[in-house]
Amino acid sequence: MKFFKRLILILVIFAVLGVGAIGALYLYVKPELPSVATLRDVELQTPMQVFTKDGQLISQFGEKRRIPVDLEDVPQQMIDAFLATEDSRFYQHFGVDPIGVMRAFWVLLTTGEIKEGASTITMQLARNFFLSFDRAWMRKIKETFIALHIEQLLDKDEILELYLNKIAFGHRAHGVGAAAQVYYGKSLDQLTLAQIATIAGLPKAPSNLNPISHPQASKERRRVVLLRMLDEKKITRAEFEQAANAEVTARRHGAEVTVDAPYLAEMVRQEMVDRYGEERAYNAGFNVYTTVKSHVQLAARQAVWDNLHAYDERHGYRGPVSVLWSEEEGEPALSEAEVAEYLQRLKSIGAVTPAVVLSIAEQSATVAVKDHGILELPWESMHWARAYVNEERQGPPPETTADIMQPGHVIWLRQVAEARDDNGHWRLAQIPEPSSAIASLRPDDGAIAAVVGGYSFQLSQYNRALQAERQVGSNIKPLIYSAAFEKGLTLATLVNDAPINQWNPGSGIAWRPKNSPDVYEGPIRLRKALAKSKNVVSVRLIREVGVKETADHIAKFGLDRTQVPENESISLGSLSMTPMQVARAYAAFANGGFLVEPYVIERIEDGNGEVIYQAEPKLACFDCDNPAPQIISEQNAFLVAQAMNSAIWGGGSWAHDTGWNGTSWRIQRSKPIVSEVGRAIAGKTGTTNDVRDTWFSGFTSGLVTTTWVGFDDVSRQLGSTSMHPLLDSAQQSISGGEAGAKTALPGWILFMEKAVSEYPSDNLMIPPGVVNVRIDLGTGKLSHRTDHTTRFEYFISGTEPTDYVDRDSGNGNIFEDSGDDLF
Template identity: 65%
Template sequence: MKFLKWLMYSLVIAFVLGTLTVGGLYLYYQDEMPTVAEIRDVRLQTPMQVYSADGEMIAQFGEIRRIPVTLEQVPQPLIDAFLATEDNRFYDHFGIDPIGVGRAFFQLFTTGDIQSGGSTITQQLARNVYLTLEQTWTRKIKEAFIALHIERHLEKDEILELYLNKITFGHRAHGVGAAAQVYYGKDLNQLTLAEMAMIAGLPKAPSTMNPISRPERARDRRAVVLGRMLAEDKITEAEYQTALAAPIKTKVHGAEVTMAAPYLAEMVRAEMVARYGEDTAYNSGLKVYTTASAKQQRAAQRAVQQNLHGYDERHGYRGVEAQLWQSDTTQQAPEREALLEQLASFESIGLTRPAVVLSTTERDAQILFADGEEAFLPWAGMAWARPFMNQERQGAAPEQVQDIFTAGAVIRVRSTPQGWRLAQVPEPSAALVALRPNDGGIAAAVGGYSFAVSQFNRAVQAERQAGSNIKPFIYSAALENGFTLSTLVNDAPINQWNPGSGIAWRPRNSPDVYEGPIRVREALAKSKNVVSVRLLRAMGVETVVNHLTKFGFDYDELPRNESLSLGSASMTPLEVARGYAVFANGGYLVEPYFIEKIVDAEEQTIYQARPKVACVECEAKDRDVLPAPQVISEQNAFLVTQAMNSAVWGGGSWAHKTGWNGTAWRIQRSQAINNKAGRNVAGKTGTTNDVKDTWFSGFVSGLVATGWVGFDNLERALGSTTMNSNLNSDEQPISGTEAGAKTALPMWIDFMETAVEEVAAEPFDVPPGLVSARIDLATGKLSRANDYTTRFEYFIPGTAPTEYADTKSSPTVFGDDDSIF
């Protein structure tokens, strides 16, 4: 009895001391407990996602990959796998498993170390949300208190849902939704039982038991999970055996990017970090919707890459990347596995994939890719590959495959509708940017051939000489200062002596052809350099500079000499496109933007773009619309557009042998553009001295786009080519000296053929305040005739000619006497 009494007293004392100890510890750690509001408002660190305007994912940014899911979206077998493995009494306990805790404390007192956790799902959630992973007894006590705290304020299903979204699975995947994507590239409802078991086994040691880094340990862990599910009667013996035998097939999968637009995505990333800081931008689940159309963005990417390959092919083949064995010796080809290992060191770039040539005949080759796939490379896909000599010269066209490469060569190929085609990573660079002219929204932006090779975004960062792309702005100034589309300007060589330098400045046309007196419309359409110089002389450099600033160009960056008329000013493609938008929208300067709206993790819109709109009556009709400033008159914009329309469609009469083409005549061949836009297309080519920069800017009523092609190295010229005797004119339609019309315009056409399907291509309506009169094409004077020697021309009231062509007086020709200018 005495012993029992002593034992009872001891138990009571131990209970009281234990209660006091627990209470004291609770009070000690009370300040570190999360509040009720914090428990109910646990923020899931979710990466920023970037979308096209029509909802296709462009990119995902953030260290943590997470795809939040509701408990209803989680398949029951996956829930069963977690509960059976991690906490089979989850729905019965109060947040702490006494047996597990007792086991952990026993190990702590007997060894001095915590060897097993015994943590419940609630405790694991507490640790992941509020604590660290350090193995200390203080952290364990805090974990228990927070778990009890969570159980008091959340339902069991809420706790389980948070756990499934918060737990770490390795490879930066947090939550089961992200784990399914990262390891298998699937949604949760697409997972097999074996895959679910693999995911459920990862929380124990995500870095050392995942199937990518340690497949054997992952297999063993999966077997444990499946065994627990079988023991808990969650799966049948047959399901257990099938899942147990399933192979370990997995790799790291990226985000569900459905449209690659890396240059645009980087623009968004930089802007979001600037606005919100890195932590908020990357981890708060923001969704950014851009102004870009998925269809137009894809078309721009394809146009840039295909055009650069076209340029590269006509300039010749620079040779194989490596020779793994020599087929003309006794050297043996390596074993297949060794070949695949060697190929793995060569990366796919852009449209190109590396491959090794296994064998050749005179007219084809068998090739092997790094993934083990074999393919057939036909002669038609490599007949272009005459040797590259330099930018100006190409070697003789090959006669057989062995003239290009032999077995053992590492080459690059790209996929085309006709099959595999020999390729190489293009040396030049290119950019293409498209804007909605009514509000400046960027519809597409591509800053180079491959973002993986160069992150420099040439569409918005590369300041290059504009060449003849600047001429529409010069002509706009001329029309504002007394010139008309029918004004005659002398298209003749200029020789200007410069006493200071002791040399003469002799600007030349390209090609070096002169036609004498020429109308302003025709001069812009044919891109007559000397006419542009004479127009600038007539107005004065400062007048032209001031006019160019109306289009958004920086006053301080514009040259103060006559070279400005030929495009010596440096501009980015985006700046040029913005300037052309002024012509396309009737004279308004819009501000380019690329973020349409931002949505937070709760699907609430926290930002909506309010661009300034090019519209005369918008403000009166809708006070929420911000009007863009009108920088030139609607009439001026229309007249310049008319001249650029002639750059596409030319003029004169081919039947009477007076027909002529403008520099953008290749657009006439595009059936896709003509079917949608008809003749309602305008644009201008651009080429700089020594062909270092080539441009084309053009538009339909609903879209303006600018393309640029050149080398990043400012010293390199784009050169010239001769026709390849292996190819017909359809296979190689371009030869001679590179130029805006040959090098940049095809890229613009390729893009616009797709883009025009989604935008308006309305007629260029004559604005109020203009008059039309029939003029004589030769003199620019009024005409009483009604034949091919005349046309109707548009004029601002008061500027139309007053004399008729049949009078005896000579027409006025500006620049007829260079001394005047």
């Protein structure tokens, strides 16, 4: 009896000591324990996603891929798999499983090694949120205490939901939702039992057990999970056998990007980092919706691609990327399997896909194309490829396939826009050497409609639409004409289109600005001068307005005044601007004279779908609460738009041999644009003197777009081409020296043909304060005639002519009383 009393006493003492030790240990580590109350308001590190206006995913930013899910959306089989494998008594214990602890302690006593951790799901959650993963006793003790706190604060379902969303699964996937997407490209409800078991087996060792890097180890771990589910009677023997023997189907999947717009995505990323800082921007689960419609953005990308490839085809073929074997050298050809394996190591870039020439016929070739197998390349898909000599010269047109390619050549192919899924429309290509950009926005509020910063983000992340400050050439002229109209000149004002030869005593040389082409017409109305882009007229306008006054006026269009030079060379486009700056400036002519601010983020939602930011742009309006600043009068804007409208439609009478075209006449051929907006289009070409930069900027009332084409190397000129009889009619019409009308305008047309229908447009509405009177085309004076020698012209009220031309008097000096109208 004494023995039992002593034994009981010893046990009580040990129990008291144990409780005391635990209490003391708790008091010791308590200052270091984090507050688990934060779990109720936990913000899971969820990546930022960027969407188009119509909800298509553009990109995802963030180190951790996570797709938060509610517990009710997790398939029961997945819950069963995790509980069976990680913590079968999860719903019975209080955060620590005594049975599991005793089992782990017994293994330690019998083997001398820690082989089982006895961690419950709650303890794993504690470790993942608050602790490190090192194997230390103190970490385990803290983990236990935190788990006990968690169980007091949250119910079991809340704990399990947090666990399933927090746990790491390898390849930067955190949470079961992201794991399903990364490994299988599926949502949870689409997973098979084998795939569920694979995911459930990953938390033990995500790096060593993941099915992409270690498929065999993953398969063995999957079997362990399935056995535990079978033991717990969560699956049948038949389900076990089928899932255990299934093939490993995992492969790495990215975010389901549906619109490839990396330049746009980078704009958003940078703005979000500026707003919220890098850590919060990448991990707070923001959903960012842009102002861009998906198909409009894709149309802009395709326009850049197609236009650059058209330039490249005009200038000739630079040869294969590399040569795998040469029949001339007696080298053996690779097998089709070897070629396919080689192609898988190459990347597609922009619109082009790598291919290998397998054999050639007289006017065709058999090629292996990455991811598309073997196909025949017809003569029509390659006959453009005369040899490239330099930017100014091309070789003779090819006559046979052998003039272009040989078996073993590694080449680029692209699919033409009209039939991308038809193998018969593959076309020989090469990565274009020049660059291009498109900037498009809505003139009513500055919302960006599309932006493309170059041919390929893979090749260069430099966003030329926003960052490339290039000389604008004649794209500056509408701003100069606006300054002239502000001073009182009119569309009917006559200016002398004649050569200028000005001696500069400082430099000892003469300045001789020339028209391009070098043709002069004498006295010319300002409407016609802008439409035909007369350089010497722009010089004379600056002299009439004043160099400083012109520079001041140009700066109103959103430019830093210190960057606008005060010299006459500005009339020829020596000022440098980005495509977005040009588009913003031209928007003022489309919207009645308002300077809108370009913006790309329409709204931002947090991880719960709550809108935390909504754009409130300043509007181009007179009677609204949030007007943009008006930099020119609506009458001034209307007159400039009228002159740019004539750049497209020309004037005169072709029946009477007085008809003429403006520099932008190619738009007339675009049935999609003309049928959508009629004649209500305005635009202006731009070319620098040395053809290093080419531009076209134009608008309807609903959309303004600027295109730029040039080399990143500013020392390179875009050159010229000779006629190529094998090219299609559209390409044949572009020969001679490259220019804004030939190089940049076609890209603008390609884009606007797809975009204008998305942005409703009105006619070029006549604003109040503008009058319309009939004038004589030769003098700009009023006329009583109604024939081809006259037209109705617009004037700001008070500036219209008051004198009538005297055609019947035989007065040969029609400028006798109007010397101020000609300078």
